[in-house]
Amino acid sequence: MKLFLFKIKNFFKTFPDRFSRTPVRAVYDSDLKNLIDSLGIRNEIDSGTYACKFCNTPITFENLRAIQKETGELKFICTKLECFSKI
Amino acid sequence: MIPNFLPIWAQNTLMIVGASALVLGFLKVLFEIVPRLGRLKTDSWKYVAGKWKHRRFVKNAIASDIETHINEVVADLQKELPSGWIKKASIKWMTEVSNNDLEEGELILRIQPFENQDQNFLSGVYAFFSKALFPRTKEVIPLNARKAAVLQISHRTISDKKPYLQQSFEDSFLETAVRNDASIATYLGRYKRLDQRGFFTGTFLREIHEIATKARFQDLRNKMNQEIDEILSHVEGFITQLENRTHNIPPEGWYRVGPATSYAFLLVAYPNHQGARPYLNRVQERSTQNIERLYVMGAKEQEPFARYVISEIAKLPRYQLAEVFDINKDYRGTIGGVGALFVVSQTAEQNREDTEE
Numbered sequence: 001m002k003l004f005l006f007k008i009k010n011f012f013k014t015f016p017d018r019f020s021r022t023p024v025r026a027v028y029d030s031d032l033k034n035l036i037d038s039l040g041i042r043n044e045i046d047s048g049t050y051a052c053k054f055c056n057t058p059i060t061f062e063n064l065r066a067i068q069k070e071t072g073e074l075k076f077i078c079t080k081l082e083c084f085s086k087i
Numbered sequence: 088m089i090p091n092f093l094p095i096w097a098q099n100t101l102m103i104v105g106a107s108a109l110v111l112g113f114l115k116v117l118f119e120i121v122p123r124l125g126r127l128k129t130d131s132w133k134y135v136a137g138k139w140k141h142r143r144f145v146k147n148a149i150a151s152d153i154e155t156h157i158n159e160v161v162a163d164l165q166k167e168l169p170s171g172w173i174k175k176a177s178i179k180w181m182t183e184v185s186n187n188d189l190e191e192g193e194l195i196l197r198i199q200p201f202e203n204q205d206q207n208f209l210s211g212v213y214a215f216f217s218k219a220l221f222p223r224t225k226e227v228i229p230l231n232a233r234k235a236a237v238l239q240i241s242h243r244t245i246s247d248k249k250p251y252l253q254q255s256f257e258d259s260f261l262e263t264a265v266r267n268d269a270s271i272a273t274y275l276g277r278y279k280r281l282d283q284r285g286f287f288t289g290t291f292l293r294e295i296h297e298i299a300t301k302a303r304f305q306d307l308r309n310k311m312n313q314e315i316d317e318i319l320s321h322v323e324g325f326i327t328q329l330e331n332r333t334h335n336i337p338p339e340g341w342y343r344v345g346p347a348t349s350y351a352f353l354l355v356a357y358p359n360h361q362g363a364r365p366y367l368n369r370v371q372e373r374s375t376q377n378i379e380r381l382y383v384m385g386a387k388e389q390e391p392f393a394r395y396v397i398s399e400i401a402k403l404p405r406y407q408l409a410e411v412f413d414i415n416k417d418y419r420g421t422i423g424g425v426g427a428l429f430v431v432s433q434t435a436e437q438n439r440e441d442t443e444e
Contacts, residue, residue, distance in 0.1 A: 003394065003397055003398035003401055003408070003411070004398075006401065006408050006411065007411070010170075010411070013170075014170060014171070017165070017171065017174055020174050020175075021174055021175050021176065021177035022173065022174045022175070022176050022177070022215065022218060022219055023176075023177050023178075023179040024153075024176050024177065024178050024179065024196065024211060024214060024215055024218070025179050025181050025189075025193065025194065025195045025196065026150070026178050026179065026180060026181065026195065026196045026197070026198045026211075027180070027181050027182070027195055027196070027197055027198065028142075028146050028149070028180060028198055029197065029198065029199050029200055030142065031180070031181070031182045032197060034182050034183065035181055035182060035183060035184060035195070038182075038183035038184055038185065039184060039185070039186065064197060065196075065197055065210075066194050066195060066196050066197060066214075067194070067195040068192065068193065068194045068195075069186070069189040069190065069191055069192065069193050070191070070192065071191070072186075072191070074186060074189075081259050081260065081263045082263040082266070082267055084210065084213075085213065085234075085259075085260050085263045085264050085267075086267070087194060087213075087214065087217055
């Protein structure tokens, strides 16, 4: 009986989880330039000012895999798998 | 409900719109609740995207495909991992963003067109589990131990659910991680051993998370690697004794008293003529030893009996049922099984302290 009540309680407790989602933010390949424009860093990307946070390779539109906010600043991760797997 | 002053054609249109909205709403709720139906949604989007090739349709098809794949995996893991750890994934497309819109640590993942969908999926799974595992304790748990846990869960789920991607995952994520940090390979081997007996998600992750929660603002935080190692060694020793079919596992093999938590195992299998009584006696023993957390691990073959024992333990005043969870494999290595976590009831603990005073 106690287990049954626990299950009922747990069902209602976890019911909202069935509908809530963990958002994975993503940018589609062809929207990337637009997104970079909205961040106001187009010139920096074009000139290779930013570097991959792990390997220090200059970031361009071709080798950008992910953008991460860290201690209030934007950090960039390049397409190298060893860098992405460090996130 | 529909105003009579409207012409017949307008009434009919309103009726069709209303009925369509109801049907679509119902389908949406159904897709949300039953992850396997997500495939139907994905196939529909893929069909539409293939037919019209509009960028919006293609994006919806890609997102739906990744979400469906991840959520099929998540649906099973939700019953296995600590309650509230993982929720279903939802791809949120960004076309514009300002720095202020992003939360600390948040990631925006670049998704390639459909031709690279396998890579998109692997990246999505890895990013998702990196975000979902160890909520609120990420910073406390050492990076190599945490990353190995993410890799272990990702690897197991990909091998089970998407075996055609296993090789690709091993060659890319696993190989790279191990090459960069040799200690990850050691952790992976140890985690796998625990996972084959249901103790990885069943016990280890829950214990580590609990310790990390308690150690957050304590000196113990600086000794998390040592604590993780000791728990691993204890569970590994316990498994070795089980594998050797040692019927006389020394008493200290069944429990561990650490600096932040204490836990004990109770393996439930054979229903004998005394029913649940021997198990309840064992629980009473743990209670007198002041063990705070009790993991009841039920064998798959005797699952109904294990559930009965769990319900009987739940009647005892000292321990409170915190979670009932599925296990990937039971302690005999058979797929399936049930587990439960009991924690010391605060009320019972208070009463005991009052009596002692």
